[in-house]
Amino acid sequence: MADFTDLTNKVNVVLDAIEGHIASKPRLIVAITGAPASGKSTLSEELLRRLKIKKIDAQIVPMDGFHLDNRILDEMNMRPRKGAPETFDVHGFLHLIRTIREGRPAYYPVFDRPRDIAIAGAGLVSPECQVIIVEGNYLMFDEDPWRELAPMWDLTIRWDVPLPELRARLIQRWLSLNHSRTNAVRRAEGNDIPNAERVLAHALPCDITLPAIGAL
DSSP states (O other): OHHHHHHHHHHHHHHHHHHHHHTTOSOEEEEEEOSTTSSHHHHHHHHHHHHHHTTOOEEEEEGGGGBOOHHHHHHTTOGGGTTSGGGBOHHHHHHHHHHHHTTOOEEEEEEETTTTEEEEEEEEEOTTOSEEEEEETTTTBOSTTGGGGGGGOSEEEEEEOOHHHHHHHHHHHHHTTTOOHHHHHHHIIIIIHHHHHHHHHTBOOOSEEEEOTTOO
8 A cells, every 4th residue: 555655665764764873872762753643653663663673672662651640630620631741741751761861771651542541660661672762742842841852862753744634633533432523523623733733833853854644
């Protein structure tokens, strides 16, 4: 299929960059960023698969595990804005990335999307891991304190998708979780799309920018 071929070509671009860096660094922290539903997870998973074929020890660390718990968001009156920058434990995330950079064992939470909860200590980055692929919306985000992350990455990749396509994907994401179309549109337009607009408006430049699937 054309989409798969296009994805493969984009993965090849990132893979070449990683292999170029690995030649001079024993460990590489790669940031894959973009708006919600831009395809970060798809890119990360295919990249991980290809690295493992090459016998390179690699791991994905999603930022989503640092969602604040719903009970805390309720106390903050922020549950309807879940996914906005203010609804993450950014300082905990910064601590995790610093720990990974120091080469120490790093435990991290993993987000269970169907249950809408983060599971503490569900992931581990070992000191032996060569390539850590970190994926999230706000990895190259030009607002405090998120911008403190920018110097911590060895390689940065942005997946660039136009807003109309993001809107369709965000609605489909809620539909796939068995929401009605009315509710899916309401959730996307009330929260996800404003978050996507904010990511696009406050994006720091990345080493590599990949256009949407099918784009030139």
